[in-house]
Structure formats: structure tokens, C-alpha cells
Amino acid sequence: MSSIQKAFKVTLIPTHNQEVLINKIIGCARYVYNRFLALKKELYASEGKTLNYNACSQQLTILKKEIEWLKEVDKFALQNSLKNLETAYKNFFADFKKIKGKKGVGFPKFKKKHGCKQSYKTNLTNGNIQVIENRLKLPKLGWIKFHQSQDITGKLVNVTVTRTPRGKYIASILCEIEIEKYPQVTQNIGLDLGLKSYLTTSNGETVENPKYYRTLHRKLQKAHKKLSRSVKGSSNRVKAKIKLARTNDRITNLRDDFLHKLSTRLIKESSIICIEDLRVANMVKNRKLALSISDASWTKFVTMLEYKAFWHDRIVQKVGTFYPSSQTCNSCKSINPLVKDLKLREWSCPSCGNYNLRDVNASLNILSEGLRILTAAVGAPDAIYACGELVSPGAIPAEIVEAGITPLLVV
Ligand SMILES: [Zn+2]
Structure with missing residues (x-):
């Protein structure tokens, strides 16, 4: 407890x-x-x-x-x-x-x-x-x-x-x-947050974006358009405002539900979760990011993972600055610059011949880099969860505490 x-x-x-x-x-x-x-x-x-x-x-x-x-x-x-x-x-x-x-x-x-x-x-x-x-x-x-x-x-x-x-x-x-805390497990996992799909795990699982994202996003754009075209002070403008707020509410509710279920499952199944530092991930990916929803939802998702990890003695380890998770072959660790091309979804490693699926390879690299950081910080990762104590250097993000995006954690 x-x-x-x-x-x-x-x-x-x-x-x-x-x-x-x-x-x-x-x-x-x-x-x-x-x-x-x-x-x-x-x-x-x-x-x-x-x-x-x-x-x-x-x-x-x-x-x-x-x-x-x-x-x-x-x-x-x-x-x-x-x-x-x-x-x-x-x-x-x-x-x-x-x-x-x-x-x-x-x-x-x-x-x-x-x-x-x-x-x-x-x-x-x-x-x-x-x-x-x-x-x-x-x-x-x-x-x-x-x-x-x-x-x-x-x-x-x-x-x-x-x-x-x-x-x-x-x-x-x-x-x-x-x-009641979830029972301890031994699986560690790496997550690659994607644009095409929501995320890919180092186990090879792909979690797709919920289907309603696209439809609702289109509705949202329409509502924005209607509002900007309406005359200030008119009753149509009031209606357009309400419509926009309603669509926003629906998106938030559905998204929160999706994120809660996903984060809870991952926390239940894994002991250490390694993930890209979002500041870095966004810098790299945002240029081509069409749906701004993904952006906000990633931050929320990582926040959920973090506080749930604290509740259940799990660890969320962020992988930092410009680690080339996509371009590195997870098998031999050599770097293949051709993978910079976002369209290249799968490739064979020129050095060792390993066949890599782009996103799975990235998540495997995120996992091994995360474990490396943790090991360097606190010794063997096995020791971290074996003693049932949380020794992750990660703290509760300030934005959770400040914005009252509770739940907060009391240790
Ligand atoms: Zn290789």
C-alpha cells in the first residue's frame, strides 16, 4: 500500500x-x-x-x-x-x-x-x-x-x-x-513516440492513434474556421464559440481516456520504461508534425507515466540529447545515416546485416540507452527494482505540481 x-x-x-x-x-x-x-x-x-x-x-x-x-x-x-x-x-x-x-x-x-x-x-x-x-x-x-x-x-x-x-x-x-501497488514485474521496455502511429514498443508492439483523432481534428478545424469568419458580437459567433469549446472538450475527454488506459497498461507490464526526452523529440519531429494534438498528448502521456511510476514503484527513464535512436543499428550499434530519411521504414544494416524495422529499432535503442544511463547512475538496473525501492533520479515534473494537473504524489 x-x-x-x-x-x-x-x-x-x-x-x-x-x-x-x-x-x-x-x-x-x-x-x-x-x-x-x-x-x-x-x-x-x-x-x-x-x-x-x-x-x-x-x-x-x-x-x-x-x-x-x-x-x-x-x-x-x-x-x-x-x-x-x-x-x-x-x-x-x-x-x-x-x-x-x-x-x-x-x-x-x-x-x-x-x-x-x-x-x-x-x-x-x-x-x-x-x-x-x-x-x-x-x-x-x-x-x-x-x-x-x-x-x-x-x-x-x-x-x-x-x-x-x-x-x-x-x-x-x-x-x-x-x-494497492501493482505486483513487481521484470520486463523493461523502450518506447518510440511516433507520428504515423502513437508509439512503438521495443517488444515490437505498435499502438495506433485512436481513429477519432482525424475526424475530430477535422471538426476542430471547421469550428475554428467558422469562428474566425463570424461577425464580432453576433449570435452566430456565440454559437461558433460554443461549438468549438464542445469539440475541444470531446477531444480532451477521449484523449485522456486513451492515454490513461495506455499508460496504466504499460506501467502494469513493465518495471523500467525508457522514453525519449520530449524537448528533444519535439525539436526533431515537430517540423513535419501535422497534428498539434499529438504534441500536447505526448506531454500528458509522459506525465501520466511518471506519476503512475511513482505510485507503483516503476521507473521512467528519459533518454536525452540528440541520441540518434533511429539511425543506430540496435544489433551492432553502428550508425546508418541513410535512415535520416523519414520515408525509410525498414532497412538492413550495412555493417552487420541485421534487418531493422525503423520504429522498433528506435525503441530498442531507447531502451538500451535508458538502461545504460540508469546503470551509470545507480548501479545494475536489476538492483533497482529487486529491492522494491524507487531510486530513479527523475522527480515529479514541476508542471504537475504547479498546474494542479493532479494527481500528485506523496512519498
Ligand atoms: Zn548492425
């Missing part, structure tokens, strides 16, 4: 008054975020100083005495705004150091009123949050009904309330739960 944090997402059914108050809390949380971002920027520009979370929190207490309407809303939502701001700064600096500021997490931005993510987070203290059957109690809002699709179990930690672009209200209820 191990203790993990899991988020349960439910659709809220607020009354009119509750809806008004939720919007008010979201607005205040955004106001606090933006006000303190401005303050931090100003202070840095004029005196070269910064304000940490505690200093901001003290300032907030003073601000609440001045601004009456800040007192009317959930105080945890405001505090969490300051925490988010602090995290945004930390992520920016951590990333900046790591990759020398070339790309990656940008400097914290002001939150817009009509940005895509409108939300606030509130924490549990003294029973201010409760769930009884299909009702959720939240600070200031009282009891709100929700559509129940699954049982909410475990110890409550916090709740994030989000307003979607379609005007729906979603609560992500984070709970601490006990899970």
Missing part, C-alpha cells in the same frame, strides 16, 4: 447566487495575483529587490483592510494566488538556469479576465470543505450540488474550482488515498 493524492473532477450545479460568488472569488484571486505581480516587478525595477510569499502575505492582510470586497471572498483562494505567483517565479528561474534561458517556462504573466483558465483553489481547515454524497461544501459558498460520476474517497486536501470557456463549473477535489 502507498499513500497518494488523487484528484476527482466533478461538474458543479451552483445556484445563481453561488455562481455569482464563484465568479467573484475567481475575479479577486486574479486581482491579487496581478496586483502582486505588478508590485514585484515595480520593486525589482526600482530597488532590485524581490518579495517572497511571506512578505506578500503580510501585504495582503494590509490590503484587505483597504479593499472591502476582498474580505467578502474565500481567504484561502487569495493566499493560494500568492503561492501560485511564487511558484511561477520559481519555475521561471529554475528553468532559466537549466536551459540557459533559451526556451521553456516564460516569465510570469498577468492573468487576463478572459483567458482560458479561470480558477481558484481553496484548502481544507476545520471542516470548511466537506463532501456528502453529491454535495460539496466550500468556504463562503456553502453546499453545492454536483453531477456524480464516481465515488469520492479518501481524506480531503484541497479543491480547485474552474470555470470552463463554456461557462461550466468544475471542481477538482484533491484527496489523499491509499492504493
